Amino acid sequence: MxxxxxxxxxxxxxxxxxxxxxxxxxxxxxxxxxxxxxxxxxxxxxxxxxxxxxxxxxxxxxxxxxxxxxxxxxxxxxxxxxxxxxxxxxxxxxxxxxPAGEWFQALSEASAQRPRLHDVMIQWSRLSFEVSSVVRTAY
Structure with missing residues (x-):
């Protein structure tokens, strides 16, 4: 090693x-x-x-x-x-x-330049996963 x-x-x-x-x-x-x-x-x-x-x-x-x-x-x-x-x-x-919440937050921030992608990913995460309140309030 x-x-x-x-x-x-x-x-x-x-x-x-x-x-x-x-x-x-x-x-x-x-x-x-x-x-x-x-x-x-x-x-x-x-x-x-x-x-x-x-x-x-x-x-x-x-x-x-x-x-x-x-x-x-x-x-x-x-x-x-x-x-x-x-x-x-x-x-x-x-x-x-x-921690998925941190990763969803990073995805949310990265997708902010692409509003449609951002909206879809945030909504999908709401429907599919338990995510932090930070991500829940992003959309």
Whole structure:
């Protein structure tokens, strides 16, 4: 695991070329903490992209929600790691690990530039999900 984490310090954008670390159940928490420390040291778009790819190797954790939310707001560039991050974040949302209200709020803010999209997404979220009062009052 230490060798893998050391390779992440250069924030490679495609982790598929790195051999995956062999993580035992008890290693996952240490691995997650190390990834979060890397994210705190370098809160850049490239670090988020790298760190979230690595995080996708372990079950989702609430602590990665803010990093993932920041990642979705980064400039979109083609990347082989995108699918893993989308899968990780979607899984965390569907399992209730990431707070859906924060994500709906981000969607509401992002869609504000497109009023029709905004209206549809807010109404759909009202009909389909329990969302925070912040999102409920947005439309």
């Amino acid at each position: 230490d060798g893998y984490l050391e390779q992440l310090r250069s924030f490679p954008q495609d982790l598929s070329t790195l051999p995956e670390p062999h993580l035992q159940e008890q290693d996952r928490s240490v691995f997650a903490d190390a990834l979060l420390a890397l994210a705190a040291e370098n809160p850049s778009a490239s670090s988020r992209h790298c760190i979230l790819q690595a995080a996708s190797l372990i079950p989702p954790r609430t602590a990665f929600s803010a990093t993932s939310l920041a990642w979705v707001n980064d400039e979109d560039e083609p990347s082989t790691g995108r699918k893993a991050i989308v899968r990780y974040s979607s899984s965390a949302l569907s399992q209730g690990i990431f």
